[in-house]
Amino acid sequence: MRVTSGIKNRTRQAIVDAAINLLAGNPACSLGDIAAAAEVGRTTLHRYFAERADLLAAVSVEGGERLARAARLAELDRGTGAEALLRLCREYFDLGALLSLVFTEPGDECWTAPDGAPPLAAVVKRGHADGSIDPVLPADWVIGLLWSQLYAAWEYLRDHPDASRHHVLDLLIRTMGNAVRGPGAI
Amino acid sequence: MRVTSGIKNRTRQAIVDAAINLLAGNPACSLGDIAAAAEVGRTTLHRYFAERADLLAAVSVEGGERLARAARLAELDRGTGAEALLRLCREYFDLGALLSLVFTEPGDECWTAPDGAPPLAAVVKRGHADGSIDPVLPADWVIGLLWSQLYAAWEYLRDHPDASRHHVLDLLIRTMGNAVRGPGAI
């Protein structure tokens, strides 16, 4: 049994969640702020994560798991490369604040690695082969495009509270699809 | 004569330049680091900018001027909306580290305002009217797309030192153009 107490897990999760949300807005935010957002005392936070680095590591792990889950839901093996990429786009879009964190913290190696069996680059290369992705665009470029547009979409949603989540997702899929598809496509 | 000494301006400019480059990489970097990068003592830095906020303000002004200069070079009045947008893309691309700063510091109002006579949104709307930009895409969305792809291009250039500046610019223009142009274009 890894479950120590049940309530401990709940508190721990609340801290990690608060950390993700606050760090997304300000990567240099204080532990006191995170503790307050999680509605726990700073002492309790330190009881779960002795040092700041420990909390950041936990955030990294949690983020990696969410990314992996999204990638699994996207069924990257199905359909053309472009279709798989856009499905992944949809799933990632739901990750919310985590997008900022992943995008602005490229230092952590944890993000890109755990995408599961088919690394993102392989999906893009499949798109190159089946003609759904412009072969002129390097895989790394397409991946960078994916993240930057996801971040742009998240920021747009933040700045336009009246815009519906569904509408923004449509915009994202449309521009991402157009960017990746070659100029000669239908 | 506003020119106090000539050498003072040179030192001041070195500090602001160093600040732009360092703040782009780490918005929370210390004044000591900036002084070191500018090859001046921390005392000298404080002699030019009494408080951190004063330096940040100077960086903001300098950034605004560079953005305005780039916008002027792009001749936003000429050609279709999409053509003007892509010309601006080219000019902005040369701003280098400043891109990270503008992109990650949306709090400063200084960036977007001083674009000169034709605000960016007007260019996009011209594109809507002349058919060169998909009318389904809101102007704010297109602007967000522009910045995010500029940032992605800059990051790509950083991570791929072997990639030529010219090649990355080509990728940027291509994906940006495709994203903005409607799906039914030639």
Place this chain on the structure above:
DNA sequence: CTGTAGTGGAACACAGGTGTTCCATCGCGG
């Protein structure tokens, strides 16, 4: 040579975040 502008370094007090310790409180099962 002398005064001055520009600079650098050492030292200081201050503020804020961090990590730790100790003690008090609350809820709950034995």
Place this chain on the structure above:
DNA sequence: CCGCGATGGAACACCTGTGTTCCACTACAG
């Protein structure tokens, strides 16, 4: 009721960055 697990708060020392003061050094014009 008692003990225990989980928590919160106060206090502390520590570190880093900040803003300031003071003094020494260099280059250069008069």
